Amino acid sequence: MTEHQSTAAWRELLATLGELDSSFLDGDRAVTDDRHIADGYRMLATTLGVALDAYLFPEPGRPQFVAVNTPFRRDRRWGGDNTDAYYFICPVDPARRYRISGNKGDSVYFSVTAYNEPSPGAWSDRVVSIVRDSDLDVDADGNFAFEFPATPDAAVLMTRDYQAHPPTGRPVTWHIEALEEPDPIRHGDAETAASLRAVAAWMRMMFAIIPLPVGTRVDDEHGLGHETAHAANEFADPYQVPDSNFGWSARDACYSYGSFVLDDDEALVITHRPPSCRFWNLVVWNQFMATYGDEEARSSLNNHSAALNSDGSVTIVLSRGLTTHPNSLTTLGYPRGNLAFRWFLTDGVPERPGVKLVKAADAPTDVH
Structure with missing residues (x-):
C-alpha cells in the first residue's frame, strides 16, 4: 500500500513533537526546576495550537484574523507575550489585495505589520510593511478601514493592540476580506502534507530559541557577573x-x-x-x-x-x-x-x- 504524503508528514510532526522536549530537559539550556519542566510541556501544546492556526488551517483567499496572544487566554501566552496586548495573525497571498476594517476600542496603540517567510514554516527575517493607527483616518466613533495592497514577500499580517487597562478596556475589532475571488478550496494530500511540514519547521525554530537562558548571579562562586x-x-x-x-x-x-x-x-x-x-x-x-x-x-x-x-x-x-x-x-x-x-x-x-x-x-x- 502506498503511503500518502500527509500520512508521512503527520508522522514526521509527531516525531518532532516527541523530540522537542530535549530542548529544555538536556544540555546547556536544560531548566532546573520542576515548574519550568511542566511549563515546557505546556509551551509545546501552546505553540502547536498557534502553528496549526498559522500553517494548517488558513486560506489566504478566505482570510481570517486569529488570536495568537491575548491577556486572558492561557493557551495564547508564548513568544514574548504580555498581559497588556492582543495580537492576531492572518496569512496572506502576496498577489492579493485585502480590505481591513474595524474599531479602535480603547486601544492606546495599534498597528498591522506584514512579515516575509523565507521558506514554509521558517521564521520571518524582515518587516515588509507596517500600517500604524496614526496612518489611518479613524472617525469619531473609532471606526477605520483601509486597503492593504498586493505586496511582494508579504506572507503573514500581525495586528498589535495595546491597552492601558486590559481588564476593562475594549480591544480593537478586526475584519479582513480579500478583494479578488478566492481560489477553489484545496485540502488535498499534497497541500496538507506541506502544511504539516511547515508546522513542524516552525516549532523546531521556536524550540531552538526557548527556553531562554537565565544569567549567572554576580555573587555565585563561578559567576560571570562582570559580563x-x-x-x-x-x-x-x-x-x-x-x-x-x-x-x-x-x-x-x-x-x-x-x-x-x-x-x-x-x-x-x-x-x-x-x-x-x-x-x-x-x-x-x-x-x-x-x-x-x-x-x-x-x-x-x-x-x-x-x-x-x-x-x-x-x-x-x-x-x-x-x-x-x-x-x-x-x-x-x-x-x-x-x-x-x-x-x-x-x-x-x-x-x-x-x-x-x-x-x-x-x-x-x-x-x-
Whole structure:
C-alpha cells in the first residue's frame, strides 16, 4: 500500500513533537526546576495550537484574523507575550489585495505589520510593511478601514493592540476580506502534507530559541557577573528593532531584556526613567517567554498603571510574592525567569533600567 504524503508528514510532526522536549530537559539550556519542566510541556501544546492556526488551517483567499496572544487566554501566552496586548495573525497571498476594517476600542496603540517567510514554516527575517493607527483616518466613533495592497514577500499580517487597562478596556475589532475571488478550496494530500511540514519547521525554530537562558548571579562562586550579557538581575542595553529582524518583532518598539534569580527573602528594585513614548511596559516571563498569570498575579506594569515618583521616575519591586509597593510585581514563587521592557514609538532609545538586589524586608513600600 502506498503511503500518502500527509500520512508521512503527520508522522514526521509527531516525531518532532516527541523530540522537542530535549530542548529544555538536556544540555546547556536544560531548566532546573520542576515548574519550568511542566511549563515546557505546556509551551509545546501552546505553540502547536498557534502553528496549526498559522500553517494548517488558513486560506489566504478566505482570510481570517486569529488570536495568537491575548491577556486572558492561557493557551495564547508564548513568544514574548504580555498581559497588556492582543495580537492576531492572518496569512496572506502576496498577489492579493485585502480590505481591513474595524474599531479602535480603547486601544492606546495599534498597528498591522506584514512579515516575509523565507521558506514554509521558517521564521520571518524582515518587516515588509507596517500600517500604524496614526496612518489611518479613524472617525469619531473609532471606526477605520483601509486597503492593504498586493505586496511582494508579504506572507503573514500581525495586528498589535495595546491597552492601558486590559481588564476593562475594549480591544480593537478586526475584519479582513480579500478583494479578488478566492481560489477553489484545496485540502488535498499534497497541500496538507506541506502544511504539516511547515508546522513542524516552525516549532523546531521556536524550540531552538526557548527556553531562554537565565544569567549567572554576580555573587555565585563561578559567576560571570562582570559580563552584563550573562548576569542575572540586570538588564541589557535597550535597542530599536530594525527592519531586518528575526521572528515577528515589533518595528515600532525598543526592547531591553534581563533575567532574575531570587531567593525566597529577596527582591529586585528596578528603577526606570520613562522616555516620551506612546506606550511602555515591563513584563515578567518564565524561561519560555510567557507571562505567569492572572489578575491576582500581577506580572506586568505599564505607563498607565505605574505610580510615578516625584521626579517622574518609576520604582518597581519584583519579588516572589506581591508586596505593598504600588508597583509590586510577582514571580509567583518562581526562583528564576526573564524580564522584558518594551517601549513603543519613543523619541529615542531609552536609558538602561537600573536594578538593585535587596532583602525583601528592605525593599521600598511606596513611591518617593
